[in-house]
Amino acid sequence: MTESGDPKAALNLPNALSLLRLVAIPVVLICLLFPGKWWSFFAALFLSIAFITDMLDGYYARKYAAVTVLGKFLDPLADKILVSMTLIMLISLARVPAWMVVVIVAREIAVTGLRSVAVNEGIVIQASMLGKYKTVFQAVATIALCLHYEYFGLDLHAVGMVLLWIALILTLASGWAYFQAFYRVFFPN
Numbered sequence: 001m002t003e004s005g006d007p008k009a010a011l012n013l014p015n016a017l018s019l020l021r022l023v024a025i026p027v028v029l030i031c032l033l034f035p036g037k038w039w040s041f042f043a044a045l046f047l048s049i050a051f052i053t054d055m056l057d058g059y060y061a062r063k064y065a066a067v068t069v070l071g072k073f074l075d076p077l078a079d080k081i082l083v084s085m086t087l088i089m090l091i092s093l094a095r096v097p098a099w100m101v102v103v104i105v106a107r108e109i110a111v112t113g114l115r116s117v118a119v120n121e122g123i124v125i126q127a128s129m130l131g132k133y134k135t136v137f138q139a140v141a142t143i144a145l146c147l148h149y150e151y152f153g154l155d156l157h158a159v160g161m162v163l164l165w166i167a168l169i170l171t172l173a174s175g176w177a178y179f180q181a182f183y184r185v186f187f188p189n
Contacts, residue, residue, distance in 0.1 A: 013060050014056075014058070014061035014075070015057070015068060015070055015074060017054075017056055017060070018054075018057050018074040021054060021079070021082055022082075024047070025082055025085050025086075028047050029043075032090070032093065032146065040147055040148050041147060043146040047082070050082055054075070054135075061075075076112070076127070083135075084104070087100075087142060088105070090142075090146070095145050095157065103168060103171070103172070104138070104168065107171050107172065107175040110175065110179075114179065114182045117182075118185065128174060128177055130174040134171050137163055137166050137167035138164075138167040141167045144156045144157070145157065145161070
């Protein structure tokens with residue numbers, strides 16, 4: 001897998017998919033502005049499509065050796081903004097407790113800051129499997145909370161809250177793991 005700093009190479013399919021995720025954010029938020037089951041369904045649909053682009057951009061970047069500096073920055077940023085903005089919007093709809101969102105968003109900012117400091121020192125702190133599980137649970141919880149209503153006898157708000165609790169635990173655990181990795185690298189003994 002090669003990395004390219006060439007601006008033309010940055011305009012590839014994986015990076016376009018990451019940009020599409022960023023474009024999906026206002027669409028999801030606009031859908032959530034309107035009350036009702038259908039608007040919630042459309043918000044969840046666009047959010048699901050955005051999360052699918054996350055899987056696809058990673059797959060294409062690895063398969064076709066299309067990893068770029070821009071992509072390494074854009075991919076996790078798009079994920080974090082998508083989840084954070086949607087969860088913040090769900091607070092205003094009384095679908096999630098504000099404190100949970102604050103903890104999740106604070107962790108995302110802190111880990112991004114740690115990774116940025118490490119990168120500036122020429123050290124890459126890779127995403128852990130725990131962090132990847134956290135992302136999956138955050139995504140599925142957020143989709144279920146966007147759906148919110150009962151579908152086919154299933155209370156998706158309750159499902160979303162259970163998944164959000166799991167995501168919160170994984171968020172804290174993976175955040176702690178990043179802080180430990182950072183500490184080991186910068187303060188070895």
